[in-house]
Amino acid sequence: VVVLAASSGGGLVAYADSQPDQPQGFKxxxxxxxxxxxxxxxxxxxxDSKLYDVQVISPRNYFAFTPLLPSVTCGTVEPRSVVEPIRRILEKKGGDFKFWEAECFKIDPANKKIHCRSNVGTNLDGNGEFLVDYDYLVVxxxxxxxxxxxxxxxxxxxxxxxxxxAQKIRRSVMDCFEKASLPYLNEEERKKNLHFVVVGGGPTGVEFAAELHDFVTEDLSKLYPSIQHLVKISLIEAADHILTMFDKRITNFAEDKFGRDGIDVKTGYKVVKVSKDAITMQNPATGDIAVPYGMAVWSTGIGTRPFVVDFMKQIGQANRRVLATDEWLRVRECxxxxxxxxxxxxxxxxxxxxxxxxxxxxxxxxxGTLTVKEIQDILEDIYVRYPQVKLYMKSKQMNGIADLIRTGKGDTEKESVDLSIEEFKKALSLVDSQVKNLxxxxxxxxxxxxxxxxxxNKMQAAEENPEGPIRIRGEGRHRFNPFRYRHLGQFAPLGGEQTAAQLPGDWVSIGHSSQWLWYSVYATKQISWRTRALVISDWGRRFIFGRDSSG
Ligand code: FAD
Ligand code: MG
Ligand code: MG
Ligand code: MG
Ligand code: MG
Known part of the structure; x- marks a missing residue:
């Protein structure tokens, strides 16, 4: 088996230089x-920009470093420090790129066209709409x-x-403090304006709540001494705990820390209605309760964009919630x-x-039966094609090929056992339970x-040399290994210069040292030296002068 692609994490193989010169008139x-x-x-x-004619379409002409958006909400980091113009990124690469600042509103897979609408200008028809043809479309x-x-x-x-x-949130926080300071309000009204509600106890909601708490205690309490005791931050989560995607130790630490910080964590409450003045939430024990609030941030999860829903209907994925691809990231049936x-x-x-x-x-x-050798020979290919098998092998139930055979045969010692199809099925019957959405x-x-x-980058070469891991009938020939995700760990900043980190192998670290790890990882991950310099100087400025509260 010739496996062409180094899978996901394997780094990029520069390929273009070994390409033969394109013939004259080649499109x-x-x-x-x-x-x-x-x-x-x-x-x-x-x-590899030499290989294709590339057109990029996006309603925003920049890339945004989203992990730092919560820091923008409180002015810890400036907005311009987390964005990089896409034209600058493309220009640095060189090659055949075009960028259109527009929104795609319809994909037409039958004619290989997409319908776009500019949000900066109009054409002669007055609607700013245009069509773009593609040979390959990357959504x-x-x-x-x-x-x-x-x-x-x-x-x-x-x-x-x-x-x-993030910019709007920042302005709104400041407005709430200024409103609450006005001379003609009574205590109740001041309290209402200073009640900040975060809906959703996932990483984004938690990080925002922590960031806001730091902003209030470290900076705003000095500037608004007469009302600072009226500030309240609530975090509402429908499940029984916050940060459920993290290790239990992190969840517990976060809930305890928020408790000590005075952030009111309301788990088991579902928000059912939001009006201008109050948020209504529901809990089986208490029924509906409506609480007055000054500002609310909604961060409960994501959904599919309407034009993607429309595309899914066209290609027979109407009954799905999210667009489905195969393991090569090709949209199914398209x-x-x-x-x-x-x-x-x-x-x-x-x-x-x-x-x-x-x-x-x-x-x-x-x-009609499999020997140990036959299984060993195919196992690597099975791992590549079905990553759940490897996960299953690593899990408690199994530890390697000996157990695969043991489960099938009920026999530990004999190395030369043959597995029938029924035994093979039985041995692998639970592996699909390890399939997880990323x-x-x-x-x-x-x-x-x-x-x-x-x-x-390798598509052309692969066409001449098509081969890949196990080919299943009806699936066609695969030229590359399927996509494989490598989890490098996850952070949850919890405020007060403390961060929880969960690294591969269930390695958990919480506290100030992880905060430094967080600083260094996010500085390293910056997309350019320009944004890196800006972000680091923002952090330095905040350490020395605190956050800015104008706006
Ligand atoms: P996006 O990055 O959202 O990019 C979508 C692009 O499509 C944008 O350029 C958008 O303008 C464009 N677009 C939208 N509609 C159209 C259209 N109709 N036509 C053409 N273009 C369109 N992940 C982490 O791993 N770690 C973190 O710490 C982390 N923190 C986060 C904090 C916040 C506040 C948020 C919101 C997310 C965070 N995430 C984090 C999640 C991460 O940002 C997303 O998973 C990631 O951005 C997904 O990448 P994407 O390219 O699919 O989508
Ligand atoms: Mg982004
Ligand atoms: Mg994108
Ligand atoms: Mg055999
Ligand atoms: Mg995805």
Whole structure:
């Protein structure tokens, strides 16, 4: 088996230099990229621009470093420090790139066209609409904030998704403090204005609450001494705990720390309505309670963008919630369209669907049974094609091939056992329980963008030399290893210069040392030396002078 692509994390193989010169009149294939977020930008930065004619379409002409958006909400970091113009990124790369500041509002896969609308100018028809053809389309449009149709949320709550959102939140926090200071208010009204509500106890909501608490205690309490005791921050979460995607130790630490900080963590409460003056939440024990608030930030999860929903209907994915791709990030049932990042999920193939085929491929001598050697020979390919098998092998139930055979045979010692198809099925019957959706994170989006660029860079060479891991009938020939995610760990900043870090292998570290790790990782991950310098100087400025409270 010739495996061509080094999978996701394997770094990029420079390929273009070994390409033969293109013949005269040769037309490069058109690649259209929708979106300049984590997935789209990483794809573009890693794509060999000599090979394709590339057009980039996004309603924002910059990349935003989203992990620092919570810091922008309180002025710890300036907005311009977390963005990099996409034209600068493309210009640095050189090559055949075009950028259109516009929004795609319809994908037409039958005619390989996309419909776009400019948000900066209009054409002669007065609507700013235009069409773009593609040979390959990369959908990297991210997700929208999800209100779960809760009434009043769109009108009354802030979201925290874009740079503008963070700027608006900052202004709104300052407005609440100034309003609460006005001479004609009574105590009740001041309290209401100073009640900050965060809905959603995931990483973003928690980090914002922590950031706001620091801003209030470290900076604003000195400037608003007469009202500072009236400030209240509430964090509302429908589940029983906050930060449920993290290790239990981190969840507990965060809940305890917030408790000590005076942040009111309300778990088990579901927000059912938001009006101009009050947030209504529900709990089986208490029923509905309405609490007055000054400002609310809604951060409960993400949903699919409407034009992507429309595209899904066109290609027979109407009954799904999220656009599905295969493990090569190709949109299912739709040629030449790829999707990366938050706008899509990988529909991981189940081992049990293919079990007979796998058995047939493994049984090289056509004996109708598998020997240890035959299983060993195919196992690496199985791992590549079905990552759940490796996860299962690593989990408690199994430890390696000996157990695979043991489970099938009920026999520990004999090395030469043959496995029948029934025994093989039984041995693998639980592996699909290890299939998990990848989280909607920048880490996943960036790795997918990089992986897809690697595939695109080698597409031509691979066409001449098509081979890949196990081929399942009806799936066609695969030229690359499927995408494989490498989890590098996750941070949860909790305020007061303390951060929780969860690294691979369940390694958990909480406190000031992790905060320094956080600073150094986020400084390193910056997209350019310019933003790196700006972010570091923002942090330095905050240490020395505190956060700015004008606005
Ligand atoms: P995005 O980065 O959202 O990019 C989508 C792009 O598509 C944007 O350029 C957008 O303008 C463009 N677009 C939108 N609609 C259209 C259209 N109709 N046509 C064309 N283009 C369009 N992840 C982490 O791993 N670690 C963190 O610490 C972290 N912190 C976060 C903090 C906040 C406040 C937020 C909001 C997210 C955070 N995330 C974090 C998650 C991470 O930002 C996302 O998972 C990541 O941005 C997904 O990348 P993406 O490219 O799929 O989408
Ligand atoms: Mg993107
Ligand atoms: Mg982004
Ligand atoms: Mg995804
Ligand atoms: Mg055999």
């Amino acid at each position: 490069k294939k058109k690649v259209v990229v929708l979106g300049t977020g984590w997935a789209g930008t990483t794809f573009l930065r890693n794509l 990297a449009v991210g997700a929208r904030s999800n209100t779960f149709n809760t009434p009043g949320v769109t009108e009354n709550c802030h979201f925290l998704k874009e740079v503008e959102d 040629d030449d369209v790829y999707a990366v990042g938050d706008c899509a999920t990988i529909n991981q193939r189940r081992v049990m669907e293919d079990i007979s085929e796998i058995f047939r491929v493994a049984d090289k001598d056509k004996s 989280p909607a994170t920048a880490q996943v989006a960036a790795q997918q963008g990089q992986y897809l660029a690697t595939c695109f």
